[in-house]
Structures are given as structure tokens and as C-alpha cells.
Amino acid sequence: MTRKWWQDAVIYQVYLRSFNDSNNDGIGDLQGVIEKLPYIKSLGANTVWISPHYDSPMDDNGYDVRDFFKVSEDYGDLDDFKALLDSAHDQGIKIIIDLVLNHTSDEHPWFEAAKDPAHPKHEKYHDYYIWQPPKDMTDGVQTLPTNWRSWFGGPVWEYNALTHSYYLHIFSKKMPDLNWRNKNMIQDMMAMIQWWIDLGVDGFRVDASNHLEKNWDFPDAYPGYEHFSSLPKHHDYLKLLGEQLFFPNNLMTIGESGGASPKEALQYAGFDSKEFNMLIQFGHCWADIDDANHITPGKWAKGTINVPHIKQSLAHWINVFEDKGQNTLYWHNHDHPRVVSHYGSDTFKTHEISAKMLAYSLYLLPGTPIIYQGEEIGMTNVDYQQLNDFRDVEVYTEYANFIQLGATHEVAMQALRDRARDNARSPMQWDNTLHGGFSEYTPWMATNQNKDFINVRQQENDKNSILNTYRNLIALRKSEDLAFAKTQFYDLDHAQSFHYQSKGKYHTYVVISNFSDQTMVLNDLKITDDYTLYLSNTRAQERNVFKPYEARIYRKKH
Ligand code: NOJ
Numbered sequence: 001m002t003r004k005w006w007q008d009a010v011i012y013q014v015y016l017r018s019f020n021d022s023n024n025d026g027i028g029d030l031q032g033v034i035e036k037l038p039y040i041k042s043l044g045a046n047t048v049w050i051s052p053h054y055d056s057p058m059d060d061n062g063y064d065v066r067d068f069f070k071v072s073e074d075y076g077d078l079d080d081f082k083a084l085l086d087s088a089h090d091q092g093i094k095i096i097i098d099l100v101l102n103h104t105s106d107e108h109p110w111f112e113a114a115k116d117p118a119h120p121k122h123e124k125y126h127d128y129y130i131w132q133p134p135k136d137m138t139d140g141v142q143t144l145p146t147n148w149r150s151w152f153g154g155p156v157w158e159y160n161a162l163t164h165s166y167y168l169h170i171f172s173k174k175m176p177d178l179n180w181r182n183k184n185m186i187q188d189m190m191a192m193i194q195w196w197i198d199l200g201v202d203g204f205r206v207d208a209s210n211h212l213e214k215n216w217d218f219p220d221a222y223p224g225y226e227h228f229s230s231l232p233k234h235h236d237y238l239k240l241l242g243e244q245l246f247f248p249n250n251l252m253t254i255g256e257s258g259g260a261s262p263k264e265a266l267q268y269a270g271f272d273s274k275e276f277n278m279l280i281q282f283g284h285c286w287a288d289i290d291d292a293n294h295i296t297p298g299k300w301a302k303g304t305i306n307v308p309h310i311k312q313s314l315a316h317w318i319n320v321f322e323d324k325g326q327n328t329l330y331w332h333n334h335d336h337p338r339v340v341s342h343y344g345s346d347t348f349k350t351h352e353i354s355a356k357m358l359a360y361s362l363y364l365l366p367g368t369p370i371i372y373q374g375e376e377i378g379m380t381n382v383d384y385q386q387l388n389d390f391r392d393v394e395v396y397t398e399y400a401n402f403i404q405l406g407a408t409h410e411v412a413m414q415a416l417r418d419r420a421r422d423n424a425r426s427p428m429q430w431d432n433t434l435h436g437g438f439s440e441y442t443p444w445m446a447t448n449q450n451k452d453f454i455n456v457r458q459q460e461n462d463k464n465s466i467l468n469t470y471r472n473l474i475a476l477r478k479s480e481d482l483a484f485a486k487t488q489f490y491d492l493d494h495a496q497s498f499h500y501q502s503k504g505k506y507h508t509y510v511v512i513s514n515f516s517d518q519t520m521v522l523n524d525l526k527i528t529d530d531y532t533l534y535l536s537n538t539r540a541q542e543r544n545v546f547k548p549y550e551a552r553i554y555r556k557k558h
Pocket of ligand 1: 256
């Protein structure tokens, strides 16, 4: 197969609200991204994915779209968007945007009409969403149509008095789910997608793409995710979009579709697929859940890191896509804790070394990297002390849930500081000035005080910084064509080591990381005498002894 442009891409993910505020109102914006394109280019990235830029009441920071054709006033206007496209294209950078297909805001005109029988367009739009009558119980009580749980906590149903029925929302109650069985809705969505393509976007990251179909029998099941996730029919919808819009326009399309089997992953994004060209999976993202914690349960329950699980998941996807599709590589996005706090260390002593270890461990593997803003300088989880320092809608439903389950305020706060999505959303740390160079005005969420020593400016000046490590690794990916490297993992079951071989164009590389805060002794290093040390994140070395988070890259010529 001839290579497509998106196979050589290095993607940088921008969370608009927190990246760079050009007009000093405390909120990141499109002009702010334009200002920083040279920085993004200096990393070696050539594609930028921006989080939703559409008009929105911002219940979920733009994933609740009110008007698909309008840019949020927080971020600028359509001229700013066009200027971003022009400026990026002039610098050889592609722009992909978030495409939110599963739901709209409850303030979207479709929903305004759908919920109100007196609205002149009610007939047309009512069926754009998913409605169910209350369930009648034998004792005469009326209750929710099902007991399904929303991804943000609480029920998936919200009552609408005007129609005496409930609408479905698998995320927040301000994000009603669309009915993909409605052909008119699909036509309207496709016209909207075409409009952005005509404007010149280079692709889409398709939000929540495996949730488009629901089980319309509405059986009770708790939490019930299997009734609104990965149901076979959602592929029909994606194929329609792929065949008619994505593939004819040579776009980069990345589907957010967790939980896929290998077969299904290839159906989404194999080289013969007509749905997407890449996938985002989360197999390696929560490798430390303590199932015994019933007070802050699920992803909130921080446990011991299962290193084999992380390696096995990465190895699994590399294997699934080898010669059959394009793998993606990322530590995390805006929905996860910061990787250095999560899988590395954010204490002063080991922060830098662990951030580099994480970079070595991932970025010599094959696939398309997606680097999340701030990862390249080792930004950490937030240091918030008050509940109202947090901004995410999910935080508030879940906090109430923890307290109900018996957590103390402090236990609940610690779960938030460890796991909340806000950890990845605090303002980008450009320098050590008052708000970290993000804005001159108080930011929409507080800047981490460690901006004084974790920031771009300081790392620019240090050739061994985390930032320059990222630059070097990305440059190496390009010169060695590592996006297509053949890889072999070793010691998959080893609880500390992260050990693999990657064959580049000119050299074979062996990465050996100590993925833990304990000393590691590894006797069987998979290197022969002709390997030399190419890069390491610490100086003093005994060949078989690795200090906490120590990582080395060896290489030899082919
Ligand atoms: C996935 C997005 O990444 C997340 O931020 C959002 O809340 C949900 N989809 C709902 O759109």
C-alpha cells in the first residue's frame, strides 16, 4: 500500500481552553494556538488536534455543542479559525478537529424543538433524540425507563415535563444523545461535516464513536454500558461517513472507540476499512485500579501499577495493526491524569527522570504519536485544595457519589487530585510568571504552582530537559522511520521492566526502562556486545542495575 500522509504524522493535542490565551480573558483561544504554532513545529509535530471549538454553553468544555457552524466566542470566531488553518498550512502543519456525533447540547436548536411540543419544528426534531416514557411499576409508581448509569455518574435519563418523558444522556444531562436511527438527523450531520471539510480541515478525531447505537429494547442492567457501547449497528453509521466523506477527501480520521476486539479494531481502522484510519483505545491508560475500593470506585480507585498490563496492551495493539492498519501511540489525553503523576513520579527528585523514562518507553514504538499538551515538559496533576478549584462537570457528580458511599471529604478530594480529568486540563506552563505565561488574567482554572520550575522557557534553555528529550525522540522517529518499526517486547510479565527492541531504518534499538520507584536488577539484557549506549536518563550506571525510573536506549547498526 502506498503511504498516506497521515501515516507519517506526529500529532500534538491542544486542549484549547488551557493552551494559550492571546486576548487575556483567562481562556485559551484560536489566536493563542496560532501564536504557538512555531513551538509545536519545533517539537517535530506536523499535525494539531484541537479539542471542540464550537459554540457551546461549556457544560463539558465544548463537547456539548450548541451550534456546529459557529466558533465559541471564548475561542474567537470563524475568521480566527480560518486564520489558524491558513497559518498552520503555511507552516506545513495539518489541523484536525474534534467531531462530536453522539450528542449535542440541550441548548442546541434541535433539542429546543425536540423537547417542546409547542415548538413549530417539534415534529421534525423530536425524533432526533432518544425518548422513553416513564416505566410503570406494579405498585403504581412511575420510575426511570432503565437503571443505566451515565459515564459521568448518576442516571442516563432526565425527565422532560413538557413531553412527560425522559431523554437519554450517556454523558451529562446537558448532553442529550442523538438518535442515529433517524435518517434526517444523519443527513444534517453529514452536511455539517462536509461544511468543515470544505473549509479546509485535514481530518477529525471522532468523539465517542462507539456509542452511536443504543439497545432500543431498553433492558435494565447496571451500569448497563453494553447497551450503549459498541453495538454492531454503529459501524453502519461510521461506514456511511467514511465512504461518503472521510475517505474521498483523504482525511485523517481517528475514532475514539474503547473496548474494541482485534477484529472490530480492524473493522474500524484496518487498511481495508472504510470507517476511520486510526483508533484511540484505552487499554493501557488505567493499569492501576484497585477493585477492592468501594468508596471511590472504578477509575477513581488508585491502586498499584500493573506494569505487565501496560506492556501487554501496547504490544497487543502493535501486533493487531502490524501490516494491517496504523497504530496510535499516546500516554494520555484530556480525560486522564497526567502521565508523569500517574505512571511516573511528580516528586522533585524523580520527576524529570521518570518523565524521560516514560518518553523512551513509548516513543520508539511503531505508530502515530499523539502528544498531549504539556506532556513534553512533564506537567503534573493539579495541586488543588478546594472542591471548587475543580471545573469538570464529572467531578461534581462523582464527589457527591463518593460522599454517599462513605468517603470523607479528604478521601474524596484525594481521589479527585489523583484521577480527575481536570488534572490534564490546568493551564499550559509556558514560563514562571504569575499565571505561567498562559494569560495575564486569572485563568478559568488555576495554574499549577509548580510552574515555577516546570515550564517551557526553563526547559528550552537546557539541552537535556524533558522538552528537548521529546524533540530528540521525535527527530529520531523521523530519521529512522520508527512509525513503521518492527518491534519485539521482552519480559512482558516482568513487574518492573519495560524492555523492547525496535528496528529502525539504519539501526536496531533496544529500550530498557525501570518502570518503578524501586531499584531493578535485570540480568538478561537483550543486547549483544555490538550494541552501544545511545541515550540514557541518568549518569551513574551499573550494567544490570537500574535505579528507580532509570531508562537506557542502546543501538547497533544493521
Ligand atoms: C470523550 C471526550 O474525550 C470527553 O472529554 C467528553 O467528555 C466525552 N467524550 C463526551 O463528549
